[in-house]
Amino acid sequence: MKNSFFKISLAGDLGSGKSTVGAILKERFNAEIVSIGKIQRKMAAELQMDTCEFNKYQESHPEFDKILDGKLAEYEKVEGNFIFDSRMAWHFVPSAFSVYLVCDGKEAARRVIGANRTDESYEDEETAFSRLQLRRQREQKRYYDFYNVDITDMSNYQLVVDTTHLTVEQVAEEIIAGWKKYLENN
Numbered sequence: 001m002k003n004s005f006f007k008i009s010l011a012g013d014l015g016s017g018k019s020t021v022g023a024i025l026k027e028r029f030n031a032e033i034v035s036i037g038k039i040q041r042k043m044a045a046e047l048q049m050d051t052c053e054f055n056k057y058q059e060s061h062p063e064f065d066k067i068l069d070g071k072l073a074e075y076e077k078v079e080g081n082f083i084f085d086s087r088m089a090w091h092f093v094p095s096a097f098s099v100y101l102v103c104d105g106k107e108a109a110r111r112v113i114g115a116n117r118t119d120e121s122y123e124d125e126e127t128a129f130s131r132l133q134l135r136r137q138r139e140q141k142r143y144y145d146f147y148n149v150d151i152t153d154m155s156n157y158q159l160v161v162d163t164t165h166l167t168v169e170q171v172a173e174e175i176i177a178g179w180k181k182y183l184e185n186n
Contacts (some may be wrong), residue, residue, distance in 0.1 A: 006031050008179060009089030011151065012101030014132045015108025017163045017171060021101070022083045024172040031081035036068050036089070052131055055138050061123040062146055087139060087151050097179045100157040101171065104164040105129055158182055 006029040010018045022033050043064060044054030058064050072092035075082060082096070090098035103111070109128035122128035143151050154160050159178035163171050 006179070007050070007075075007096040008082070008084075008175070009084040009086060009093060009096040009098045011087050011090060011099070011103065012159065012163075013103045013105075013108055014136055015111040016101035017083050017111070017168055018101055020168045021163075021171045021175065022085050024168060025083050025175065027173070028029060029081045029083075030174070031083050032073065033083045033085060034072070034089075036072065036086035038085075039068060039071070040064075041116035052135050055135050055142075059138060059142055059145075065142070065146055071077060088143060088147075088149070090151055090156055091147065097159070097182050098157045099114070099159045099161065099175055099178070100154060102162045102164070105133060107133060107164050 006025070008025065008031075010022055012018050019035065019037070021146055025031060026033050040054065042049060044051055047057070049057060054064075068086075069088060069092055072084065072086060072089055075084065075093050076095055081086065084093055084096060084181050086092075089096060106125070108130060109122075109125045109132055112132065113122055113125060115147070122131060138149055143149050149156075159175065159182075161174050161178075166174075
């Protein structure tokens with residue numbers, strides 16, 4: 001059996017609940033959250049860009065991804081309870097139990113608007129939906145171009161959870177059950 005640290009990577013669709021579920025798991029396992037999205041948002045703010053603008057900017061400035069990826073890769077050697085809220089943690093921290101959260105795009109747009117993020121605002125759900133789709137396409141292309149990796153290939157993940165019609169508590173329970181099963185089988 002592998003070590004019993006709670007080391008998990010949460011990837012997924014935009015608005016699928018990664019941050020909210022991560023907060024629940026943090027409390028349950030006394031884990032530290034490593035949020036690449038928060039670090040990325042901080043970088044964007046420093047450049048006076050919103051998240052979408054920064055994602056586009058990163059397409060021609062791979063040095064920002066290299067910084068973020070380097071931070072993730074360091075955790076492969078660190079013992080402890082960690083939750084990686086990142087599209088690429090499954091790739092850079094392969095010892096982590098990898099989870100992908102799926103969500104219907106329209107529901108994701110409603111969630112993102114409801115989150116009232118100061119660095120990511122939209123006029124209405126339709127605008128949110130289309131901008132989130134565009135952002136996702138850019139991320140998918142960027143990671144494929146930089147690493148030859150398809151972040152939407154579900155075989156990259158040990159557990160896939162559709163969060164569209166689940167509460168965050170139900171999603172957290174599915175992840176915990178999947179992680180325990182993974183530990184039992186490895």
